[in-house]
Amino acid sequence: MKPPISGQATASLAGLQRWMQEVLLYPRLANEEQVNNEVLASSRLSAADCLGVYQRSYYARLLTCMREQFPALCYALGSPVFNEFARDYLLELPSDSYTLYQLGRRFPGYLSDTRPDRELPPNEREHWIDFMIDLADFEREVFTMFDAPGDEGKLADDVNLADEELALQRCFKIHQAKFPVARFYSLVRDEKNPELPPLQTSQIAMVRVNYRTRLIPLTNPQYQFLLALGRVGNVPSAFAAMDAVELDVDDIRSAWLTPEGWREQWLASGFFVHAAGLSVA
Amino acid sequence: MLTAGKTEPGLGLGLRHCHAEQILAGEARVNWFEAISENYMDSGGKSLYILRQVAERYPVVLHGVSMSIGSTDPLDFGYLRKLKLLAAKVSPRWLSDHLCWTGINGINTHDLLPVPLTEETLKHIAGRVNTVQDFLQRQLVLENPSTYLSFAQSTISEPDFLRALVAETGCALLLDVNNVYVTSFNADKDPLDYLNAFPFEHVVQMHLAGHEDCGTHVIDTHDRPVRPEVWELFRLAWARTGGAPTSLEWDGDIPSLAQCEAELFKAQQYISPSSEYRPPVDVQPGASGSVSTPVSFMIPNVMDNTVGEIA
Numbered sequence: 001m002k003p004p005i006s007g008q009a010t011a012s013l014a015g016l017q018r019w020m021q022e023v024l025l026y027p028r029l030a031n032e033e034q035v036n037n038e039v040l041a042s043s044r045l046s047a048a049d050c051l052g053v054y055q056r057s058y059y060a061r062l063l064t065c066m067r068e069q070f071p072a073l074c075y076a077l078g079s080p081v082f083n084e085f086a087r088d089y090l091l092e093l094p095s096d097s098y099t100l101y102q103l104g105r106r107f108p109g110y111l112s113d114t115r116p117d118r119e120l121p122p123n124e125r126e127h128w129i130d131f132m133i134d135l136a137d138f139e140r141e142v143f144t145m146f147d148a149p150g151d152e153g154k155l156a157d158d159v160n161l162a163d164e165e166l167a168l169q170r171c172f173k174i175h176q177a178k179f180p181v182a183r184f185y186s187l188v189r190d191e192k193n194p195e196l197p198p199l200q201t202s203q204i205a206m207v208r209v210n211y212r213t214r215l216i217p218l219t220n221p222q223y224q225f226l227l228a229l230g231r232v233g234n235v236p237s238a239f240a241a242m243d244a245v246e247l248d249v250d251d252i253r254s255a256w257l258t259p260e261g262w263r264e265q266w267l268a269s270g271f272f273v274h275a276a277g278l279s280v281a
Numbered sequence: 282m283l284t285a286g287k288t289e290p291g292l293g294l295g296l297r298h299c300h301a302e303q304i305l306a307g308e309a310r311v312n313w314f315e316a317i318s319e320n321y322m323d324s325g326g327k328s329l330y331i332l333r334q335v336a337e338r339y340p341v342v343l344h345g346v347s348m349s350i351g352s353t354d355p356l357d358f359g360y361l362r363k364l365k366l367l368a369a370k371v372s373p374r375w376l377s378d379h380l381c382w383t384g385i386n387g388i389n390t391h392d393l394l395p396v397p398l399t400e401e402t403l404k405h406i407a408g409r410v411n412t413v414q415d416f417l418q419r420q421l422v423l424e425n426p427s428t429y430l431s432f433a434q435s436t437i438s439e440p441d442f443l444r445a446l447v448a449e450t451g452c453a454l455l456l457d458v459n460n461v462y463v464t465s466f467n468a469d470k471d472p473l474d475y476l477n478a479f480p481f482e483h484v485v486q487m488h489l490a491g492h493e494d495c496g497t498h499v500i501d502t503h504d505r506p507v508r509p510e511v512w513e514l515f516r517l518a519w520a521r522t523g524g525a526p527t528s529l530e531w532d533g534d535i536p537s538l539a540q541c542e543a544e545l546f547k548a549q550q551y552i553s554p555s556s557e558y559r560p561p562v563d564v565q566p567g568a569s570g571s572v573s574t575p576v577s578f579m580i581p582n583v584m585d586n587t588v589g590e591i592a
């Protein structure tokens with residue numbers, strides 16, 4: 001963030017806007033004399049009080065939006081601590097978008113970049129901070145699923161489709177975290193008051209069907225297979241990529257093909273569309 | 282160029298996420314809906330799906346909060362392109378934003394900040410309105426904002442400023458009757474004087490909303506019923522505009538669709554050709570500490586939109 005300028009000329013529209021934005025974002029920089037020069041007092045409020053309506057509302061309104069975009073993190077930290085982090089974030093990285101949907105975009109990265117133990121080797125860092133960052137990251141991913149481009153109305157659920165005809169749908173993601181963040185998130189949603197969980201790798205799929213996002217836990221082989229599928233784009237090539245992650249191709253193929261196995265479950269869960277150019281009439 | 286028309290009179294409501302299911306189920310009784318443009322411009326998901334469905338059944342208008350027509354930053358053509366695309370998708374009757382700026386240096390404060398009402402500002406904004414109208418190939422509708430301060434350097438009244446802006450650009454106006462009250466109260470002005478000076482002939486839409494009376498000032502909270510003094514101003518404005526389409530904005534502590542409609546339909550009591558202003562009775566101030574320009578209603582409740590096999 002560039003250092004704020006103070007005491008600047010406000011005679012022009014541009015100058016006035018520079019001044020007003022500065023005292024809005026950094027209320028402490030407001031100098032009484034300048035406020036009185038720019039703003040008229042009302043019969044009931046001083047010029048500073050009039051400006052104060054804008055200053056107070058600026059952080060209050062954006063903090064509300066942050067709490068709504070990160071409800072599980074807000075639960076984990078408690079509102080006062082969450083507000084402090086979010087306020088520092090907004091101070092450092094103010095909104096740069098016309099849409100509030102982007103307000104939390106840089107928050108997980110900000111938390112990670114500013115963690116107090118960032119100089120320590122990863123295994124000596126505080127677990128709870130790792131968890132907060134993991135959770136923020138996960139919540140941002142879930143949030144973006146809501147309005148991301150999707151394939152509603154075009155999902156493939158026909159088990160007779162050939163493997164070559166299957167491609168992952170657009171509103172699908174896999175997510176890996178050092179903590180069971182999806183479970184924690186779901187417990188918060190269901191008002192079960194979860195405790196901070198212990199370190200435990202979690203892998204999940206997020207898939208949107210009929211405009212609802214479903215969180216599905218994955219085993220490591222499932223995660224690796226879907227990761228490969230996302231990268232290579234088709235099922236046969238994804239099998240071929242399993243060697244590289246030290247998984248037995250035959251095991252994977254059988255888990256995929258077995259009745260009620262991955263293939264059938266995932267077709268039913270809306271993971272797939274007909275691959276481009278191969279769609280069945 | 283498409284111009285806003287007055288062919289769709291009647292009462293409308295701000296489209297809110299929490300009412301979507303009921304509206305799509307056919308339970309709404311209002312004539313039309315007003316959608317916040319920014320909520321749909323980037324949507325490939327539920328938001329856009331809902332708006333498209335609503336637009337198939339009702340007239341809709343688009344109401345923006347981030348055009349920042351008064352900013353000294355360059356116009357954001359990426360934003361305008363997306364707005365134009367959205368308009369092509371849902372065919373709004375018209376498209377509005379506010380006489381305000383939202384930030385500079387690429388920052389969006391997500392507030393509707395006041396501009397100093399000067400000749401310099403008028404020239405600056407008129408140029409930008411013309412550019413926007415040329416780009417969008419349609420008339421822009423601008424709303425009078427709620428303001429909490431007056432700049433010492435302002436030399437023009439807001440009604441005169443808007444009248445001059447219309448004369449220079451051919452834009453139209455959205456008259457927010459509640460904002461007239463809020464701005465006037467906070468500036469020690471009489472809202473009747475404001476209305477008497479207003480160029481009603483250019484009004485294509487009106488807004489109603491609730492505000493909070495903090496005693497020393499009032500805040501445009503959009504979280505409660507319309508106040509009696511604002512209904513009285515509406516009575517006058519309805520008559521003077523010849524019944525401009527009017528929508529209710531309810532953005533905080535949003536009640537049920539039926540309650541929003543009940544509040545909106547109170548307007549019928551104030552609609553009559555011979556409307557005469559009646560001074561309202563005094564109302565008690567409420568608690569202070571409220572937030573102006575509520576925006577959190579724009580954030581969908583994503584958590585409740587997830588299902589997990591996890592917990």
Ligand SMILES: [Fe+2]
Pocket residue numbers: 424457460488530
């Ligand atoms: Fe309004």
